[in-house]
Amino acid sequence: MTPSTDRKRFTVPIGPQHPALKEPGHFAFDVDGEIVQSASVRLGYAHRGIEKATESRTWVQNLYLLERICGICSHIHATAYCLGVEKLAEVEVPPRAQAIRSLVAELERIHSHLLWLGVAAHEAGFDTLFMYSWRDRETVMDILEALTGNRVHYSANVLGGVKYDVDDKQAATIREGLDFLEERTLHYLEVVTTDGLFLQRTRGIGVMNRDEAEQSGVIGPTGRASGVHRDVRIDSPYTAYAEHPILPVYESTGDLLARFIVRLREQLASFEYIRMLLDHLPNSPLTTRMPRRVKEGEAISRVEAPRGELFYFIKSNGGDMPERIHVRTPTLCNIASVAQLVIGQHLADVPMILVGIDPCFSCNDRTSVISQDGQRDLWTWDRLRQYGINHYGTHYSKDIHR
Amino acid sequence: MKLGTLFKDALHALFSRAATEPYPNPQPNETERLRGRLMWAPEGCTGCNLCVKDCPANAIDLFVLDKKAKQFVMRYDVGRCTFCGQCMQSCRFECWHAANDDWSLAGTTVDGFTYYYGEEDDVERVLAEPVEEHPVKV
Numbered sequence: 001m002t003p004s005t006d007r008k009r010f011t012v013p014i015g016p017q018h019p020a021l022k023e024p025g026h027f028a029f030d031v032d033g034e035i036v037q038s039a040s041v042r043l044g045y046a047h048r049g050i051e052k053a054t055e056s057r058t059w060v061q062n063l064y065l066l067e068r069i070c071g072i073c074s075h076i077h078a079t080a081y082c083l084g085v086e087k088l089a090e091v092e093v094p095p096r097a098q099a100i101r102s103l104v105a106e107l108e109r110i111h112s113h114l115l116w117l118g119v120a121a122h123e124a125g126f127d128t129l130f131m132y133s134w135r136d137r138e139t140v141m142d143i144l145e146a147l148t149g150n151r152v153h154y155s156a157n158v159l160g161g162v163k164y165d166v167d168d169k170q171a172a173t174i175r176e177g178l179d180f181l182e183e184r185t186l187h188y189l190e191v192v193t194t195d196g197l198f199l200q201r202t203r204g205i206g207v208m209n210r211d212e213a214e215q216s217g218v219i220g221p222t223g224r225a226s227g228v229h230r231d232v233r234i235d236s237p238y239t240a241y242a243e244h245p246i247l248p249v250y251e252s253t254g255d256l257l258a259r260f261i262v263r264l265r266e267q268l269a270s271f272e273y274i275r276m277l278l279d280h281l282p283n284s285p286l287t288t289r290m291p292r293r294v295k296e297g298e299a300i301s302r303v304e305a306p307r308g309e310l311f312y313f314i315k316s317n318g319g320d321m322p323e324r325i326h327v328r329t330p331t332l333c334n335i336a337s338v339a340q341l342v343i344g345q346h347l348a349d350v351p352m353i354l355v356g357i358d359p360c361f362s363c364n365d366r367t368s369v370i371s372q373d374g375q376r377d378l379w380t381w382d383r384l385r386q387y388g389i390n391h392y393g394t395h396y397s398k399d400i401h402r
Numbered sequence: 403m404k405l406g407t408l409f410k411d412a413l414h415a416l417f418s419r420a421a422t423e424p425y426p427n428p429q430p431n432e433t434e435r436l437r438g439r440l441m442w443a444p445e446g447c448t449g450c451n452l453c454v455k456d457c458p459a460n461a462i463d464l465f466v467l468d469k470k471a472k473q474f475v476m477r478y479d480v481g482r483c484t485f486c487g488q489c490m491q492s493c494r495f496e497c498w499h500a501a502n503d504d505w506s507l508a509g510t511t512v513d514g515f516t517y518y519y520g521e522e523d524d525v526e527r528v529l530a531e532p533v534e535e536h537p538v539k540v
Contacts, residue, residue, distance in 0.1 A: 064458035149435035
C-alpha cells in the first residue's frame with residue numbers, strides 16, 4: 001500500500017484478513033470523502049500448490065484432490081477433470097452417468113446460489129434473509145446427502161462414470177425438496193425485488209453495462225446480469241446438456257439487483273431442469289471401464305460452475321500420473337471487474353459489490369514463474385514450499401511495517 | 403416498494419420448532435448412503451492392492467501375511483480418511499463398505515484413530531511385529 005500524497009484523498013486498505021468475506025484478499029480504495037476514486041486488487045494469499053501436487057498423484061487420486069479445490073462447487077471441479085481425462089483416454093461415459101452428473105451439478109448450483117444469497121444479504125445488513133435462505137439451503141444439502149452420502153464433497157464422480165444411482169425413492173425425495181425450494185425461491189425473488197430498504201442497497205449500485213462486461217471479460221451469472229449471453233452449458237454443451245438443453249437466464253440492467261435476480265432465476269431454471277432429468281433418466285450402466293494409464297496428449301475441458309466458466313487443461317505423457325494440470329476458476333475472470341465497478345460508489349457499498357461477483361479467493365490463486373533469460377527451470381515441491389514461506393514471511397511483513 | 407417483507411417468516415418462525423437439530427443427544431437420523439467409518443471384510447480379498455493404490459489420502463495399508471492362504475490384515479487410519487468411497491469403488495470383491503451409523507469419529511486425543519481389520523490371529527501377528535510407519539506423501 002502506498003500512502004497517498006494528495007491531502008484530499010485517503011487510501012482505505014481492506015484485507016488481507018476478512019475483506020467482507022472469510023477469505024484472504026487485499027484491496028486498496030482511494031476515497032474522496034465517502035466516494036471511491038480508484039481501487040486496486042491484490043490476490044495470492046491462499047496459494048495451496050494444488051496444481052503441482054497433482055503431478056505426484058495418480059489419475060484416480062487427483063479426482064479427489066481437485067474436488068477439494070472448492071468446498072462449494074466441488075462436484076463441478078471433479079466433473080471438469082473427469083471430462084478432460086475421459087477425452088484423453090477416449091472413453092465414452094454411459095448416458096445415465098452423464099445425466100446424474102448434470103443432476104448433481106444443478107443441485108450444487110442451487111446450494112451455491114442459496115449460500116450466496118445469504119452471504120450477500122448479510123453484507124447488506126439484511127441478516128433475516130441470510131438466516132432464512134441458509135435454513136432453506138439445508139433442504140438441498142439433505143438431498144445431496146441422501147443421493148451421494150456426503151453434504152459437501154459428494155464424490156459422486158468416478159473416472160468413467162458416477163458412483164451413485166437415483167432410484168424412485170430418491171427421485172421422490174428430490175421432487176418434494178424441489179417443490180419446497182421453488183416456493184421459497186419465488187418468495188426470495190419477491191423479497192429482493194420489492195423490499196424497499198434492500199432495494200436501496202442494490203438498485204443502481206455497481207452498474208456494469210454489456211460493453212463494459214464484455215471488455216472486462218466477466219463470466220457466469222455476473223456477466224449474464226449485464227446481458228452477456230455466455231453460458232458453457234449452452235455454448236459448448238457437456239454431459240446431459242447436449243441432449244437436454246437448459247433454459248438460459250439473462251438480465252440487462254447490470255446492477256447488483258440484476259445479479260440477485262439472475263441467480264434466483266437460475267435456481268428456478270435448475271428446478272425445472274432437475275425435474276425434467278428425473279423424468280428422462282436413460283437406462284444404462286453407471287460406469288465404463290477406465291484404463292489406469294491415460295494416452296499421451298493434451299485436453300481442455302470447460303464446464304459452467306455456479307460462479308461461471310471453469311476451465312481445465314490436462315496433459316498426459318502416457319503414464320499413470322498427469323504431467324500437468326492447469327485450473328482456471330471463474331473468480332479470476334470476475335475479480336478485476338471489482339476495481340472498476342467500485343469507482344464512483346460509496347465505500348459502504350464496496351463489500352456488496354465485491355460479494356456481487358460471488359468471489360472464491362482460495363480457489364483462484366496460482367503461481368506463474370516467468371524466466372527472463374529463457375532457460376528451463378525446474379521447480380520442485382520443496383522449492384515451491386520454501387518460496388511460499390519466504391514470500392509471506394519477508395515480502396509481506398516488509399510491506400506492512402513500511 | 404414494501405417494507406418488512408420477511409416479517410411473516412419471522413412471525414411463523416417464532417411459533418415453530420428450531421431449524422437446528424440437537425447434538426450429541428439424541429443423535430440425528432443417519433441417511434442410508436451416508437459414508438461413515440469404513441469397514442473391511444477379509445473374505446473376498448485377493449491382495450491386489452488396488453484400494454491402497456487408489457486411496458487419495460493414503461489412509462489404508464494392506465499387510466500380506468500369506469497371499470496363497472489369503473491371510474491379510476488391513477490397517478485403516480480414520481484420521482486421514484476423506485470418506486470419498488474410492489476404495490469401495492476400486493474393490494471388485496466388495497471387501498469395503500462404509501458404516502452409515504458410525505460417523506461421529508472425532509476424538510480429543512491422537513490415539514484411537516487406527517483400526518486393524520482381519521482375522522484375530524493375523525492382526526495379533528501384525529501388531530507383534532515392529533511396523534514401519536506409513537510414509538507420509540506430501
